Amino acid sequence: MQFISEQRLDDDSVVERAFTLGEIPGILWTSVSASEPAPLILLGHPGGLPMMYPRLVARARHAAAEGFATATIELPGSGDRPRSPAAEQARADLRRAVTAGEPVDDEIVDRLVLPLVDKAVPEWRAALDALLALPEIGGPVGYSGGVISIGVRLAVVEPRISAAVLFAGSFVPRAMFEEARQVTIPLHVLLQWDDEGNDRHMALDLFDAFGSEEKTLHANMGGHTGVPRFAGDEANRFFARHLR
Amino acid sequence: MQFISEQRLDDDSVVERAFTLGEIPGILWTSVSASEPAPLILLGHPGGLPMMYPRLVARARHAAAEGFATATIELPGSGDRPRSPAAEQARADLRRAVTAGEPVDDEIVDRLVLPLVDKAVPEWRAALDALLALPEIGGPVGYSGGVISIGVRLAVVEPRISAAVLFAGSFVPRAMFEEARQVTIPLHVLLQWDDEGNDRHMALDLFDAFGSEEKTLHANMGGHTGVPRFAGDEANRFFARHLR
Numbered sequence: 001m002q003f004i005s006e007q008r009l010d011d012d013s014v015v016e017r018a019f020t021l022g023e024i025p026g027i028l029w030t031s032v033s034a035s036e037p038a039p040l041i042l043l044g045h046p047g048g049l050p051m052m053y054p055r056l057v058a059r060a061r062h063a064a065a066e067g068f069a070t071a072t073i074e075l076p077g078s079g080d081r082p083r084s085p086a087a088e089q090a091r092a093d094l095r096r097a098v099t100a101g102e103p104v105d106d107e108i109v110d111r112l113v114l115p116l117v118d119k120a121v122p123e124w125r126a127a128l129d130a131l132l133a134l135p136e137i138g139g140p141v142g143y144s145g146g147v148i149s150i151g152v153r154l155a156v157v158e159p160r161i162s163a164a165v166l167f168a169g170s171f172v173p174r175a176m177f178e179e180a181r182q183v184t185i186p187l188h189v190l191l192q193w194d195d196e197g198n199d200r201h202m203a204l205d206l207f208d209a210f211g212s213e214e215k216t217l218h219a220n221m222g223g224h225t226g227v228p229r230f231a232g233d234e235a236n237r238f239f240a241r242h243l244r
Numbered sequence: 245m246q247f248i249s250e251q252r253l254d255d256d257s258v259v260e261r262a263f264t265l266g267e268i269p270g271i272l273w274t275s276v277s278a279s280e281p282a283p284l285i286l287l288g289h290p291g292g293l294p295m296m297y298p299r300l301v302a303r304a305r306h307a308a309a310e311g312f313a314t315a316t317i318e319l320p321g322s323g324d325r326p327r328s329p330a331a332e333q334a335r336a337d338l339r340r341a342v343t344a345g346e347p348v349d350d351e352i353v354d355r356l357v358l359p360l361v362d363k364a365v366p367e368w369r370a371a372l373d374a375l376l377a378l379p380e381i382g383g384p385v386g387y388s389g390g391v392i393s394i395g396v397r398l399a400v401v402e403p404r405i406s407a408a409v410l411f412a413g414s415f416v417p418r419a420m421f422e423e424a425r426q427v428t429i430p431l432h433v434l435l436q437w438d439d440e441g442n443d444r445h446m447a448l449d450l451f452d453a454f455g456s457e458e459k460t461l462h463a464n465m466g467g468h469t470g471v472p473r474f475a476g477d478e479a480n481r482f483f484a485r486h487l488r
Contacts, residue, residue: 045383104304130426171262191460193451193452193459200291204448207437207463208437213465214472215437215464215465216462216463216464216465216472217437217461217462217463217464218460218462219451219460219461219463220459220460220461221458221459221460228458228460230481230482231460233481237474238474240472
């Protein structure tokens with residue numbers, strides 16, 4: 001892990017450091033005022049750090065105010081990373097079906113999401129190794145956001161993740177339902193009820209499948225990108241209950 | 245409205261007053277430290293004040309700590325009020341179907357709930373007239389709890405109610421879905437995902453039907469009576485956003 005730039009955010013309370021982990025770009029946000037190693041939240045996203053940056057930095061500041069360090073890495077095939085022709089084709093097929101208002105074939109979702117999960121999850125785990133080696137990062141660790149299938153796989157295979165806020169804003173391969181049953185950590189699932197690019201019934205079925213004893217679903221209005229501010233506050237309080 | 249008893253609760257911060265409104269028993273809780281007329285939350289429940297008292301007083305204390313006065317009245321046909329043979333029969337029929345694991349006939353739900361809503365809603369409105377005439381009660385007013393169909397009707401017909409926390413823990417007549425579409429106030433709907441005496445899909449359909457621009461669904465585990473403490477905190481924060 002190599003830090004390549006560092007800046008204070010405008011109110012001077014948060015340090016933002018860009019890094020690379022091998023070929024993978026990433027960003028780490030820590031609070032200037034932290035006096036001891038901080039709990040860490042991994043910020044999931046749909047891919048494309050440059051485009052996602054404004055929303056990620058807002059989440060990072062919000063978390064820093066509650067005492068959490070946050071970090072994210074670019075997804076395989078997104079942002080400045082090399083494209084996968086197969087993933088690009090699957091993404092185009094998905095977009096075409098959604099735009100046409102057609103039901104989305106399981107086969108398209110499988111082609112798009114399963115290879116992404118297989119590639120991304122070991123990268124997030126490697127990032128976690130590197131992040132937890134930093135003196136300013138302690139633990140415990142949470143995962144927050146989408147791609148929900150990446151969060152599910154991480155919750156199953158990565159014992160260092162002790163709670164997760166999962167954003168139900170992407171299509172989920174049928175195979176992930178079996179993994180969902182194996183999840184046992186506390187979950188806080190965010191669903192945008194009127195998400196234009198999601199299948200609500202699939203999201204509700206996935207919530208039902210999770211094996212966790214503590215699982216909470218928060219559904220709100222406002223479309224895919226319209227998660228209300230108070231929903232972010234509630235997600236932070238969930239982490240405050242479980243990561244401190 | 246006649247006050248018939250008054251007591252300080254054990255930490256001396258809340259005054260509990262029992263009252264009657266004609267033949268209807270009720271309870272009002274106010275904070276001792278309130279220096280100005282308080283916003284009011286009407287506490288809904290499934291009927292039977294003596295049995296419901298422990299849970300109601302816990303909700304009242306929780307709300308008082310946030311600056312809200314709370315009040316409740318007995319439902320028609322429950323607690324010490326005269327029974328309705330038709331309602332008793334409908335309740336027995338519902339219980340038999342649920343216990344047998346059978347689907348519950350719409351006709352049974354209609355027989356149980358529609359007359360209850362028709363009788364209870366004017367009583368809650370009369371209680372509101374009396375409560376708002378007290379110098380210690382200001383407004384705005386919220387409704388919190390079940391019977392969800394009573395909350396829905398109140399949200400439609402009572403303009404003084406400006407936000408509602410609705411507990412989706414009872415069967416809902418089909419006719420209420422049309423009323424749900426007419427609701428426009430901010431809603432915070434609580435659903436116990438594994439509620440043994442409820443129909444989850446009906447609750448989700450009802451949430452979908454609400455016409456409100458701001459509506460939030462919070463689903464948790466723990467069975468009908470197992471609403472987690474943090475879910476109560478979130479409901480209080482919803483009222484803090486809308487009643488202050």
